[in-house]
Amino acid sequence: MLAARRLRHLNALSAGRVLSTPPSPLPSPPAFRRGIHASGAASGKWEDFKEGKWPKVLSLEAAINHDITEENYKERWKVVPPANLVQVSAGGIYCFSMWTIPMTTALGVVAPAAADWSVASVLPAFSAAAIGMGVTAMTLGGWIEKSGPRLAGVVGAVCWGTGLATCGLAVETHSLPLLYAGYSALGGVAWGMLYLSPVDSIMKWFPDRRGLATGITLSAFGIGATISPTIIQSLLDLYSVAPEFVGPAAEVALETLADGSQVIAPGASDGGLVGREVVVATAAQAAKSGLGEGVYLVGTGSTGAGPAFATLGAMYGTTAAVASRYCQLPPDGWKPKGFISDETSTAGLSMGLTKSQAMGTTSSKLLWLSVFGQATGGLALISSSKIMMADIWATQLPDLVTPAFATTYVTVVGAATAGGRLGWAIASDTLGRKPTYLLFASAIPIMGGAPFLTHYAVESTMGAEVPLAAFYAGSVLAMTYYGGLFSVLPAYIADLYGQKHSGAIHGAIMTAWSASAVVGPMGLGVLRSHSEKGAIQSLLGEVAPLDFEKTFGAPIDQANVLVDAKTVTIARLMDIAPAGTVDPTPFLYDTTCFAAAGLLGVAAVANLSISPPDVPAILAAAEKEGAVFGGVSGEGAGVEEVHVQESPEETAAKVRESIRDGKAP
DSSP states (O other): OHHHHHHHHHHHHTTTOOOOOOOOOOOOHHHHHHHHHHHHHHHHHHHHHHHHHHSGGGGGGBBTTTTOOTGGGGGGGGGHHHHHHHHHHHHHGTTTTHHHHHHHHTTTTTSSOSSSSSSHHHHHHHHHHHHHHHHHHHHHHHHHHHHHHHHHHHHHHHHHHHHHHHHHHHHHOOOOOHHHHIIIIHHHHHHHHHHHHHHHHHHHHTTTTTTHHHHHHEEEEEEHHHHHHHHHHHHHHHHHHOOOEEEGGGSSSSSEEEOEEEETTTOSSSSSGTEEEEEEHHHHHHHHTOOOOOEEETSBBBHHHHHHHHHHHHHHHHHHHHHEEEEEEOOOTTTTTOOOOOTSSTTTTSSOHHHHHHHSSSSHHHHHHHHHHHHHHOOOOOOHHHHHHHHHHHOOOTSSOOOOHHHHHHHHHHHHHHHHHHHHHHHHHHHHHHHHHHGGGGHHHHHHHHHHHHHHHHHHOOOOOHHHHHHHHHHHHHHHHHHHHHHHHHHHHHHHHOOOOHHHHHHHHHHHHHHHHHIIIIHHHHHHHHHHHHHHHHHHHOHHHHHHHHSSSSSGHHHHHHTTTSSSHHHHOOOOOOOOTOGGGGGGTTHHHHHHHHHHHHHHHHHTTTTOOHHHHHHHHEEEEEEHHHHHSSSSSHHHHHHHHHHHHHHHHHHHHHTTOOOOO
């Protein structure tokens, strides 16, 4: 029918006649119409998501608590627990050192196998996660502000849970790229989302106590770093499987291959094992797994890292997602009863520089440098705290510094970070932000003096207990400074540039922390690797060539190949070194400590050089610049005319007046 009518219409047109009723258009097929509708709906939801409006239950508007008033301001404390749970879940990312040994012995279990990842290859995963956090904070800081704590938190939770599960898959498949995809890429995005959104929202609930607000929230992040080592170790113990024991090293015939790995030699008593790759664990290495020294088959056990990662991902991802759902914001302009703010300065709620304005000031560059320098040493210690305790002190006090002792140390370091986040943030409300940062410079002698403690412990006949106690106490104190560095930072930013856009500015300054994450753990890995190779070369000059060949099944001139295959290590060389040879392991971190102390000095000088910018003048200049461009584009208005009409002082005064009237730009 429709086709016939259309044909009749065409014939009429060709004859020069026009029909009074044009033909109806051919209807679209129902399935096609549904496809267009579905596509449009999906596109609309995606646009709403980018604007922070979908899903509605997670939107910014849904997060605003309209029931709060100045009178019932004490109700604001109810918003703290959900925000803190989000931070606790995210804090586990700081415990990367708990995963270092299980990941780098995933195949050999009791000792590194030739194909196991090296420490230097996995340490950058933490640094890369920090870079991802900084990039997320810098590029998505505006979206996090616009979307609110609920949507940003749920997105971060999904990334965090998925990222940890991907790490588990990486260990099980022995895929280093997957490890970086999980911990660095997904973990970095999660870190940025879960870290920034609760801080920004809690500061809005406590405009009268900015230091307290950030301290409360970020101390929860430290608590997460405190409890995570115990959780991780419990999961590793639950899922670990001991490798198959072949026998004592002296009773097993081994053959060293061209790539430096060792296998069961032909003619062994158990012919079924000939050619199987093995690792030879020293007493110290085997003790870490509760086993005895000897020869173990590669690939027959498990450190438990794979399933532990997956389980932790499910726990933390779920916790962060549920907690984010209940995060809240106050209405715009809300303040507690009795709080009177100076709206003509950055102490108020209305005045504030934008991110671009703030980052264009000299003070922001100095603050960036101060954060970078202070964070570098702390990150180096946090990312490698457990392995540093084992390398430096376990060789001197093996009966005291056990794996359990090292795990406890990591837990205490996390607790110190949490305590510092809360304590120094509260103290900064009284001391001031700049003086508080200046106090953190006392970490310089702590970091710079650590190598002297280790040398004293090795060379002194008085014992290593006192130097260990000094190292323990000093590093814990330094970690309180590290925690305080980040909890004081948001309030420091708000004091300098105003609270109005402090969230976005905070994200930009946090790129300093990302940069320090590269210099800290990655620099530690490079310096440690360089020191380790130097120590091995020194030991090779001490051992007898015949003893070397008997132990490793290859002449000493092939030592470099065996070192690359992890067959030759400091621990195994010490077994055949002459009596009285000093174990160089405790000295592997000397250069790292000296470098960190130097950067702390740079940070202290940068902080001392910070002067608050004249925020009203900057806003006045920005308003005037807008007037200039408006005059140029408008008819009959010129640049000279605008400049003559008003001086910068007059413009600044008008800005202050507009702020008092609630018309802040």
